[in-house]
Amino acid sequence: MADIRSLDAFRKASKKKAAAGKSLCLNGHHRWATDTSTRFDSQQGKLVTRSVCQRCGHSRVTSQ
Template identity: 55%
Template sequence: MGDVVPFQKPAKKKPKKGLCQHGFHKWKVVKNTRFDSQQGKLVTRYQCERCGKQKVEAR
């Protein structure tokens, strides 16, 4: 009879970051810097809930 080898659970990956690597971010509006202005336009700041990447959109 052979030896019993205990298996270990694989380490968990960072939560849901796999989708962000392919450009599928989950954008959320950052509320603390709400009224920013850039070149005379209103600026909205977004942050991805999964990976933390930020983007700025001027209207």
């Protein structure tokens, strides 16, 4: 007898699941988190912090 397999792997993801979180970032509402791998950078003599969006991976650098 043939094995019974689930078809979930072959089904196309719904549009709602595929776009989850992306529409927020496209409209400028990122979820920023501080990147701890590059802690102490300096740019023009000022301490800078690198932030990365948790949803889309976009990064920004802010000086303090």
